[in-house]
Amino acid sequence: MNKSAFFVIPKIGLEIHFQLNTITKLFSNVLNAPKDTPNTNVSKYDLGFSGILPVPSLESVILAIRACGILKAKIANILKFDRKHYFYFDLPHGYQITQIREPIGQKGHLSINVPSEKTKKITIEFIALEEDTAKTKYSGNNVLLDYNRHGVPLIEVVTAPEFTSIVEVKIFLKKLFALFFQAGVSTCSLADGTVRVDLNVSSSINDQTHLRTEIKNLNSLNNLEKAFVQEMAIQKEHLIQEQIPQTSETKRFSESTQKLIKMRKKFTPADYLFFPEFLIAPIKIEKKWINNGQFHGQSILAIHEEFLEEIASQPIIDQIFMIDHFMLQHLYTSLFKKFISFKTSILFFREFYLPHDVSSAWILKNISLIVKLLTVYESKVINFDFVKSNLLALLKNDNWNVLNEIKNKILEHPKQQITETAIINIIEQLCVADPSIKKRWIKNPEATARFLIGQILKKTNQKADPSSTKKIIYKIMVSPKDTI
Numbered sequence: 301m302n303k304s305a306f307f308v309i310p311k312i313g314l315e316i317h318f319q320l321n322t323i324t325k326l327f328s329n330v331l332n333a334p335k336d337t338p339n340t341n342v343s344k345y346d347l348g349f350s351g352i353l354p355v356p357s358l359e360s361v362i363l364a365i366r367a368c369g370i371l372k373a374k375i376a377n378i379l380k381f382d383r384k385h386y387f388y389f390d391l392p393h394g395y396q397i398t399q400i401r402e403p404i405g406q407k408g409h410l411s412i413n414v415p416s417e418k419t420k421k422i423t424i425e426f427i428a429l430e431e432d433t434a435k436t437k438y439s440g441n442n443v444l445l446d447y448n449r450h451g452v453p454l455i456e457v458v459t460a461p462e463f464t465s466i467v468e469v470k471i472f473l474k475k476l477f478a479l480f481f482q483a484g485v486s487t488c489s490l491a492d493g494t495v496r497v498d499l500n501v502s503s504s505i506n507d508q509t510h511l512r513t514e515i516k517n518l519n520s521l522n523n524l525e526k527a528f529v530q531e532m533a534i535q536k537e538h539l540i541q542e543q544i545p546q547t548s549e550t551k552r553f554s555e556s557t558q559k560l561i562k563m564r565k566k567f568t569p570a571d572y573l574f575f576p577e578f579l580i581a582p583i584k585i586e587k588k589w590i591n592n593g594q595f596h597g598q599s600i601l602a603i604h605e606e607f608l609e610e611i612a613s614q615p616i617i618d619q620i621f622m623i624d625h626f627m628l629q630h631l632y633t634s635l636f637k638k639f640i641s642f643k644t645s646i647l648f649f650r651e652f653y654l655p656h657d658v659s660s661a662w663i664l665k666n667i668s669l670i671v672k673l674l675t676v677y678e679s680k681v682i683n684f685d686f687v688k689s690n691l692l693a694l695l696k697n698d699n700w701n702v703l704n705e706i707k708n709k710i711l712e713h714p715k716q717q718i719t720e721t722a723i724i725n726i727i728e729q730l731c732v733a734d735p736s737i738k739k740r741w742i743k744n745p746e747a748t749a750r751f752l753i754g755q756i757l758k759k760t761n762q763k764a765d766p767s768s769t770k771k772i773i774y775k776i777m778v779s780p781k782d783t784i
Contacts (some may be wrong), residue, residue: 308536312469312528313461313500315514316476317454318486319432319493320363326431326453327354327397334435335492338446346434346450348392353579356381360453364404364429365589367455367485369597371424373408375590379429381577386567389443390433392450398430400574404455404585412471413608422472423460430454455485461500461512466528470521473497475604478626482633483600488626490519497524503535508542510535514550515560527553530560607633611642618646625649631663639671644678652688656695666694680765683757718764723772726756741777749773 322332328343345352361379368375380402383395405427411419434450436443457476463469477488477495487494499515513531518524531551538544547565554561607629611619622629628649636645648670652658663670673687693705730752731737741748752773756764 308503308505308532308539310464310528310532311461311502311504312463312466313512314457314459314463314469314472315498315500316457316459316473317432317496317498318367318457318480318488319495320360320453320455321484321486322357322359322363322453324357324359325451326357326360326429328451329355330451332452334432334446334449334452336448338444338448340448342447343451346392346447348394354397354577356580356583357453360429361404361583361585362589362593363453363485364427364455365585365593366483366596367457367480368405368408368427369593369595370479370483370485370600371405371408371410371427371457372597373405373424373427375585375593376402376404376406377585378402379404379583379585381429381580382574383577385573386571388433389445390436390450392434392447396431396433397577397580398456399428400569401576403428410472410476412468412475414468414471420462420468422462425458425460428456428458430456461502466525469499469524469528473521474623474626478623478629479600479604481626482603482630483596490521493519499524499528499531501528501531501535503532503539505536505539508539508544510539510544511546511548513548516550516552516563518553519555523553523555526558527551527560534560603633604629614642618642621646621650625654627660628653631660635663635667640674641678644674647684648674648687651684652691656692658695662695662698666691666698669694680768682763683765685757685766718760720768720772722760723756723764723769724776726759727752727773727776730755738777745774745777748777 319334320326320332324330325332325341325343325346328345330343330346331341333341343352345354356379365375380399381397382400384398384400385395387394403426406425408424408427409421410424411421414420430453432449432452432454435446435448437446438444459472463472480486481488489495490497497518499518500512501515502512503510513535515527515531518527549565550563550567551560552563553559611622622632631649631653632642632645636648640648653663670691673682673690676682677684677687737748737752740751749770753766753769756769757766
């Protein structure tokens with residue numbers, strides 16, 4: 301039997317947990333800083349002490365409403381919580397406070413641009429506000445628990461199973477991460493665990509349908525794609541052999557083996573014994589909170605759409621670069637765009653920001669100098685090597701002396717770019733001094749151009765612009781006239 305002849309139609313849904321970017325935890329007045337020294341940001345509530353009441357954080361509610369605004373969800377008028385019961389050592393109360401009956405947001409959507417069609421609207425079934433569990437670490441036969449994470453506020457965003465390819469899933473996640481990051485809802489870092497993605501995958505061939513498989517806690521888009529490909533291969537085999545499991549399964553993706561591992565059968569709501577959280581009275585959500593959340597959400601969507609329109613005319617490689625780095629989108633739209641061109645911003649991000657792991661806080665602290673350097677670079681008075689070397693000096697030794705030294709360098713730098721005539725004269729001198737340059741040019745123009753640029757930069761004390769110099773070199777060296 302030719303297995304490739306069977307066309308499997310996938311159906312994918314997402315459950316995405318975002319840690320909210322709040323100062324304190326959801327139900328206690330303790331710092332929301334799960335990355336601090338283990339078990340230093342912990343309250344009696346976080347440890348499960350009896351008699352300690354949970355007190356909802358207004359900041360968490362406001363950010364959850366803002367997320368609902370971005371996703372155009374219907375926002376609840378009353379905030380209610382529920383208990384989700386399961387017994388595991390990362391849950392000291394024996395239950396998690398979440399929302400199941402009346403989540404804070406329902407019936408939203410987010411539109412994405414996909415290759416197969418112009419736009420596709422993905423339904424958001426609900427957005428729920430809940431608390432995170434403690435972090436578990438296995439060490440030999442021991443289980444270590446860090447309660448810094450217990451009680452950290454989460455929102456769970458659940459989509460309808462409307463994705464038909466992993467490409468659509470990745471486009472959706474990149475857009476959602478960019479919007480939530482821009483809105484200050486979450487830092488949206490898969491690597492740091494501030495966002496965790498669960499895949500729900502089912503498939504069908506003709507009239508046969510495979511039961512849904514849940515793949516939990518995927519921590520990168522690459523792993524998400526690998527897990528999906530493996531699961532689809534398994535489901536295709538089941539469908540072809542007509543050996544479909546009778547119960548839904550929950551799996552995880554092993555980072556070490558790069559393989560899917562079966563955990564258990566998938567739990568149903570009945571397994572968790574949900575019932576209303578009686579220690580938190582229903583809370584009226586004020587109309588002004590809803591209006592502010594909706595306004596903020598629509599503003600963020602408008603900024604994002606404007607950004608996408610702006611970059612549509614840029615080289616495709618630059619479009620992909622910016623879409624893949626949502627934190628750079630935020631820096632560009634909120635800061636750089638006001639002073640610097642898109643082209644120069646991309647150069648700065650590629651050549652300095654990402655390679656040297658620069659923090660956004662450092663950028664904000666030194667934005668005046670950065671803008672000054674990049675503005676002078678755009679006027680072709682200095683080259684980018686000058687910009688990069690001085691910013692690296694400041695990054696390594698961030699003090700006022702270095703800052704003032706760089707400012708003086710900018711002021712002292714010549715205000716006129718090295719002229720084309722001057723560069724042509726230098727090329728002529730170099731070719732007279734070394735006649736082999738012409739022969740090397742015929743064999744390898746690119747390598748020879750790099751050599752000439754290096755020599756010209758030395759002779760002009762780094763004042764020539766490499767990009768302009770390269771154009772002049774090609775203009776002179778390929779000229780039909782015997783210019784040199």
